[in-house]
Amino acid sequence: DDVDHAHRQLAELAVRASQLEADLLAQTSASSRLSAAFEGPHATLKRLRRAEIVLATLVDADELSRSVERAVAEGDRTARNSALLRLLLLRLIVFNSIVGTAGAVQSVADASSAFALFDHTSKGAAELDMEEERVTRALARIVGSRLQSVLTPLKQSMLDRVAAALKALGWPAIPQADHTSTGASHHLGGATHNEGSQVVAQSMQLQELKEAICDALLLQFCSWASCQGGCSKGEYVQAISPTEDPNDSQVRPSSLGGGDDSQTLWALDTLCEPLLKRFRYHFEGRRETNRRDKPEWVFAHCVAQMRAQAPFLSASVQPLLRTPIRTLEAVAREASTRAALHSAYMRFLSSRAGSGVEGHVAEALCHAMVAKLHREMASRLSDPPLFCHTLSEAVECERELRFSLRLSPAASVLRAFTAHAEAMELWLKTERADASARVEDLLSDHQAWEIGRDGVAVGSAVSGGSLGTSETDDAPAGSHLGTAPSRVPLPPLCARGVMKLSFRLFERIKLVAAAESSVTTRSVDIGTRTTQALNSNPAASRLLHEVLLPTLSEFSAQLRAKTAQAMIGTVNWRSVGAILSAILFSGPLLEEWQEDPLLVELAAQSGTGFAQHAPAMNSTISLR
Numbered sequence: 001d002d003v004d005h006a007h008r009q010l011a012e013l014a015v016r017a018s019q020l021e022a023d024l025l026a027q028t029s030a031s032s033r034l035s036a037a038f039e040g041p042h043a044t045l046k047r048l049r050r051a052e053i054v055l056a057t058l059v060d061a062d063e064l065s066r067s068v069e070r071a072v073a074e075g076d077r078t079a080r081n082s083a084l085l086r087l088l089l090l091r092l093i094v095f096n097s098i099v100g101t102a103g104a105v106q107s108v109a110d111a112s113s114a115f116a117l118f119d120h121t122s123k124g125a126a127e128l129d130m131e132e133e134r135v136t137r138a139l140a141r142i143v144g145s146r147l148q149s150v151l152t153p154l155k156q157s158m159l160d161r162v163a164a165a166l167k168a169l170g171w172p173a174i175p176q177a178d179h180t181s182t183g184a185s186h187h188l189g190g191a192t193h194n195e196g197s198q199v200v201a202q203s204m205q206l207q208e209l210k211e212a213i214c215d216a217l218l219l220q221f222c223s224w225a226s227c228q229g230g231c232s233k234g235e236y237v238q239a240i241s242p243t244e245d246p247n248d249s250q251v252r253p254s255s256l257g258g259g260d261d262s263q264t265l266w267a268l269d270t271l272c273e274p275l276l277k278r279f280r281y282h283f284e285g286r287r288e289t290n291r292r293d294k295p296e297w298v299f300a301h302c303v304a305q306m307r308a309q310a311p312f313l314s315a316s317v318q319p320l321l322r323t324p325i326r327t328l329e330a331v332a333r334e335a336s337t338r339a340a341l342h343s344a345y346m347r348f349l350s351s352r353a354g355s356g357v358e359g360h361v362a363e364a365l366c367h368a369m370v371a372k373l374h375r376e377m378a379s380r381l382s383d384p385p386l387f388c389h390t391l392s393e394a395v396e397c398e399r400e401l402r403f404s405l406r407l408s409p410a411a412s413v414l415r416a417f418t419a420h421a422e423a424m425e426l427w428l429k430t431e432r433a434d435a436s437a438r439v440e441d442l443l444s445d446h447q448a449w450e451i452g453r454d455g456v457a458v459g460s461a462v463s464g465g466s467l468g469t470s471e472t473d474d475a476p477a478g479s480h481l482g483t484a485p486s487r488v489p490l491p492p493l494c495a496r497g498v499m500k501l502s503f504r505l506f507e508r509i510k511l512v513a514a515a516e517s518s519v520t521t522r523s524v525d526i527g528t529r530t531t532q533a534l535n536s537n538p539a540a541s542r543l544l545h546e547v548l549l550p551t552l553s554e555f556s557a558q559l560r561a562k563t564a565q566a567m568i569g570t571v572n573w574r575s576v577g578a579i580l581s582a583i584l585f586s587g588p589l590l591e592e593w594q595e596d597p598l599l600v601e602l603a604a605q606s607g608t609g610f611a612q613h614a615p616a617m618n619s620t621i622s623l624r
Helices: 002-074 075-098 108-114 130-169 182-187 189-226 266-283 295-322 324-330 335-352 354-380 384-404 421-444 494-519 538-566 573-594 597-604 614-618
Strands: 456-457 487-489
Touching: 002 075, 002 130, 075 130, 075 189, 075 266, 075 324, 130 189, 182 494, 189 295, 189 324, 189 335, 266 295, 266 354, 295 354, 295 384, 324 335, 354 384, 354 421, 384 421, 384 494, 421 494, 421 538, 494 538, 494 573, 494 597, 538 573, 538 597
Parallel strands: none
Antiparallel strands: 456 487
């Protein structure tokens, strides 16, 4: 009975399974018929949805454009900046959104939640079909054109406002920072009143400059960001590659025709223009100050300008570069968006003003000096004494920029020589001839081989001891040149002179290497180098291999010859002692210099270096 009952249940289940299978097939067939029937209407709804988003976006873009224009006409800078930034957000949202999908952005009200910013490309671009992608890109071009249509006419007016604010401050005259000295109270009653009026007037002028620079920075940021939101250059704008004309002493902001293609800040270019105008007035016309036989006048003028303007630039202008951050963050609703905006703006600043305001002004003046040297290089090359005088003054100017003003190597004048093939050849030729003549003069003087009676530490003999007070040269700065603690007899004057000459060549190599590397990187430490920057130092490498190392080789050869001469017949122990003193003094310095990162990298190119000179000199003499 139980078995029969189980068989009956199984039969019933089989019937029910057959019925369910038939029902499923019927439902599948009905679903297929319904899908086929609704496929057309569904596609139509998707197209309508896409069209709705496109229309809403176009309406938003037009409304924001009109809002910017109205705000400009009414002089409402707050409303203008707000509308301008919202239009920028819309431009970025359009490109980084998937048109037609759920959650697509319909208006600027969704900006905070949909803002993808500049670190990411469109996440779903690969999933869009060709039609949707074409719609997206077309919409991006239209919104981009709306943005450019309001940016372009604003640029010149904003920069004119910056120029007017600077002129009101008396720039490039140095604005007085302290107008409230207590001594003024001892004057007549009107003096204190006038002084207070000057303080108020200057405060208002600085506020005007702050607003003008803020607006100019926001405008350029919008132009920069509009090309960083995913749309490649050339899709809706014609990008212009920035080029540098070495014969152009002006620093001109690039055209706003398609995004921000400049490499500097427009506001800072406007700041530099009065300084460059003054430079051109004195050194590019027929003024008495424009004398080619007085290159030191040009260098002294520019260095004096950099030094005099530095306090005002660092204290009053540098902080203004960050003032647009509040305005940028005000348009964002969410903390993540505000943080992303802040990060994007700081990247924008670092890419165009990495050296700061002071560095930007210095680079502009150096560019003017380099352009002048390039234009006059042919006449200087035809007059070797004038060329050598100009080169010496340029090196001194470079030392001022690096060690006194502590500016980035991007502010350099030596590029006028290192980038000019004929000038570099003449530099190497005269530098080598001068070094050889100096070594010959030092070693040919018999009195220069005399050993001092008083003992002296090896390091101090270079870093400020006897070598630092030599009668022939100024003392080289830096106690890092030698740190050997042992005390030895005062080395011969010839050894001290050759080491001082080598140090000066060493310093020039560092200056040249930093100047060359700053063409490709703006963060060069004059004391360190990298393999990546090595290939950008051809002039420094040539100075090392064609001037410094041959000079040391000549010194080493002279020591060997002097040793051989002293050992002929009766040993001249006085000469041997002088040679030993020279070796004990020079060897540790050369061993220390050969570990310098820059010289290690430069010497690695040809497998030569200081290592071939110090041990060779130390093994020259055998006292067996």
